[in-house]
Amino acid sequence: DIVSDRSTLLSIRSALRGRSLLWNITSPTCSWPGVICSPDKSSVLELHLPGMGLSGQIPPGLFSNLTKLNFLSLRYNALSGVIPADLFSPLKDLKNLYLQHNLFSGPVPDSIFSLSNLVRLNLAHNNFSGPIPSSFNNLTGLGTLYLQDNGFSGQIPDLNLPGLVQFNVSDNQLSGSIPSKLSGQPKDSFLGTSLCGKPLDSCDNNNNSNGNEREKKKKLSGGAIAGIVIGCVIGLLLILLFLFFCCCRKRSNKETTRSADVAGVKEVGVEIPEEKGVESNGGKDGFLGSAIAAIGVGGGNKDKGKAEAIVGNGKSLVFFGKMNKSFDLDDLLKASAEVLGKGTFGTAYKAALESGITLVVKRLRDVTVPEKEFREKIEEVGKLNHENLVPLRAYYYSGDEKLLVYDYISMGSLSALLHGNKGAGRTPLNWETRAGIALGAAHGIAYLHAQGPSVSHGNIKSSNILLTKSYEARVSDFGLAQLVGPSSTPNRVAGYRAPEVTDPRKVSQKADVYSFGVLLLELLTGKAPTHSLMNEEGVDLPRWVQSVVREEWTAEVFDLELLRYQNVEEDMVQLLQLAVDCTAQYPDRRPSMAEVTSRVEELCRSSFMDSGADIIDNAEVQTA
Numbered sequence: 001d002i003v004s005d006r007s008t009l010l011s012i013r014s015a016l017r018g019r020s021l022l023w024n025i026t027s028p029t030c031s032w033p034g035v036i037c038s039p040d041k042s043s044v045l046e047l048h049l050p051g052m053g054l055s056g057q058i059p060p061g062l063f064s065n066l067t068k069l070n071f072l073s074l075r076y077n078a079l080s081g082v083i084p085a086d087l088f089s090p091l092k093d094l095k096n097l098y099l100q101h102n103l104f105s106g107p108v109p110d111s112i113f114s115l116s117n118l119v120r121l122n123l124a125h126n127n128f129s130g131p132i133p134s135s136f137n138n139l140t141g142l143g144t145l146y147l148q149d150n151g152f153s154g155q156i157p158d159l160n161l162p163g164l165v166q167f168n169v170s171d172n173q174l175s176g177s178i179p180s181k182l183s184g185q186p187k188d189s190f191l192g193t194s195l196c197g198k199p200l201d202s203c204d205n206n207n208n209s210n211g212n213e214r215e216k217k218k219k220l221s222g223g224a225i226a227g228i229v230i231g232c233v234i235g236l237l238l239i240l241l242f243l244f245f246c247c248c249r250k251r252s253n254k255e256t257t258r259s260a261d262v263a264g265v266k267e268v269g270v271e272i273p274e275e276k277g278v279e280s281n282g283g284k285d286g287f288l289g290s291a292i293a294a295i296g297v298g299g300g301n302k303d304k305g306k307a308e309a310i311v312g313n314g315k316s317l318v319f320f321g322k323m324n325k326s327f328d329l330d331d332l333l334k335a336s337a338e339v340l341g342k343g344t345f346g347t348a349y350k351a352a353l354e355s356g357i358t359l360v361v362k363r364l365r366d367v368t369v370p371e372k373e374f375r376e377k378i379e380e381v382g383k384l385n386h387e388n389l390v391p392l393r394a395y396y397y398s399g400d401e402k403l404l405v406y407d408y409i410s411m412g413s414l415s416a417l418l419h420g421n422k423g424a425g426r427t428p429l430n431w432e433t434r435a436g437i438a439l440g441a442a443h444g445i446a447y448l449h450a451q452g453p454s455v456s457h458g459n460i461k462s463s464n465i466l467l468t469k470s471y472e473a474r475v476s477d478f479g480l481a482q483l484v485g486p487s488s489t490p491n492r493v494a495g496y497r498a499p500e501v502t503d504p505r506k507v508s509q510k511a512d513v514y515s516f517g518v519l520l521l522e523l524l525t526g527k528a529p530t531h532s533l534m535n536e537e538g539v540d541l542p543r544w545v546q547s548v549v550r551e552e553w554t555a556e557v558f559d560l561e562l563l564r565y566q567n568v569e570e571d572m573v574q575l576l577q578l579a580v581d582c583t584a585q586y587p588d589r590r591p592s593m594a595e596v597t598s599r600v601e602e603l604c605r606s607s608f609m610d611s612g613a614d615i616i617d618n619a620e621v622q623t624a
């Protein structure tokens with residue numbers, strides 16, 4: 001019953017150090033973070049303590065009373081030592097056991113093999129050792145068995161688990177042949193071992209090639225020495241030849257300069273230090289004009305000619321709105337440039353003008369619409385004006401070149417911020433910031449949709465949500481999907497695309513809502529949807545989240561960085577619900593963008609009024 005469950009949880013609290021100490025003994029057991037009870041609150045069904053900083057050894061009998069537990073997650077902690085053999089014996093109903101990313105050592109505890117209801121078992125990224133026990137065969141309902149990155153040795157036993165879908169033993173000291181029942185698993189599941197046989201190379205090949213290689217090594221050793229000597233002599237000769245060539249060139253250069261001075265010729269040039277990432281003509285300078293010409297023409301002195309041709313052909317930049325024409329095409333082409341990235345529609349350059357203004361120039365490729373239509377459509381885009389959109393300042397159109405000029409948004413994209421630098425020194429994105437970004441992006445998209453029922457963005461994803469210094473969201477790249485051919489659409493938009501979309505140039509407003517829903521899931525889970533095919537369940541982000549939520553493991557989906565904040569779970573769950581609604585399979589079941597915006601607004605209001613979203617620091621943990 002709940003009284004004995006509570007006493008077990010309290011002993012867990014005193015045995016394992018970490019954030020679980022924050023369980024407040026004056027509040028009911030079922031309200032403690034990570035504890036999920038049965039609907040009548042009579043027993044604890046799930047215990048989720050991922051990334052709680054738990055450490056130390058687990059004492060025997062620690063889970064003795066939690067007999068109704070079906071989900072136990074202790075992943076991403078620093079728990080260590082040998083797990084007591086009978087630790088899991090009382091947990092007869094356990095279906096999911098997640099112990100990955102700890103420091104456990106020794107053999108797999110025997111009691112695991114008595115858990116006849118177990119469906120998912122993850123022991124990966126620990127220091128478990130010894131052979132992989134054949135008693136895994138007792139777990140007849142097992143669907144997932146992850147043992148990668150441990151110290152398991154010897155052969156894989158003959159496993160006969162009919163329901164096994166996910167299996168991984170990579171990065172262990174295993175050898176011998178892979179049992180035939182596991183030959184249908186992907187190669188990656190066995191890499192970093194000395195195993196052989198399907199899906200890896202056949203064991204015969206392995207033996208032969210090992211033998212051959214050993215022989216070759218023996219035979220080659222004499223020839224190798226001779227080779228090294230000859231190589232050294234040739235190398236020396238080449239160096240001498242090179243030095244001789246350099247001397248000759250220097251002398252001839254001096255002569256040329258002298259003759260130019262004599263004739264009164266002086267070349268004028270602005271020296272700009274070479275910038276990292278500039279796609280320039282052979283890396284000689286960092287001008288945008290040169291970068292663009294280098295791509296179009298291929299190099300040499302033609303670059304200059306090309307840049308001049310763009311300026312000199314009578315056409316010029318077309319400006320939008322109140323943007324005073326403080327620069328012209330010539331200034332733009334003379335700006336020092338840095339490649340920001342290659343996107344669906346072309347390459348984006350950061351261009352720093354001599355006047356101090358920084359802009360972004362997008363060089364479109366594969367523009368499929370005729371000039372008249374292009375100009376009409378881009379004029380429509382230029383007229384849009386909202387604080388949550390990246391303003392299009394100007395464009396340039398010629399037969400060869402189509403350039404779009406935007407404001408430079410200094411903090412880069414949400415994608416880079418969420419998935420870029422995961423190392424030390426990174427500032428975690430807190431709940432308020434994430435909710436604020438969601439709200440800003442929703443406003444921007446809702447404004448686009450308000451222009452008319454046929455107006456949509458068509459390419460909503462985290463690399464198109466740019467952030468200002470104060471983390472305000474600016475939606476970019478709107479209106480471009482209709483201008484370029486479908487062939488140039490890379491796969492990375494796939495994770496955001498609504499299931500009904502077949503032509504990327506025809507994305508409805510409801511399909512935008514779907515993509516926005518995926519973006520919300522990305523903000524909440526910290527997972528990139530484009531990588532989701534590689535996630536544990538092998539499905540896309542919306543389906544993964546839906547399956548987790550359906551089985552009521554909601555806390556498992558959130559980004560670990562978000563679990564550091566108190567009093568916001570309710571709001572996080574509400575935003576998750578909204579994301580799930582947006583990613584409904586059928587378009588008419590999805591809310592409109594206007595409704596989405598008011599729901600995000602509502603929860604931001606409640607979240608920001610409640611100023612309890614503070615980071616729990618270690619000092620508080622110690623004193624709680």
Ligand SMILES: Nc1ncnc2c1ncn2[C@@H]1O[C@H](COP(=O)(O)OP(=O)(O)OP(=O)(O)O)[C@@H](O)[C@H]1O
Pocket residue numbers: 340341342343344345346347348360362390406407408409410412413459463464466476477
């Ligand atoms: N106005 C801008 N200010 C700052 N960075 C920008 C700006 N526009 C684009 N970027 C950044 O430049 C990079 C390339 O952008 P681009 O829009 O060309 O491609 P993408 O967003 O990766 O893909 P797609 O073309 O499908 O939108 C991205 O990292 C993007 O965040």
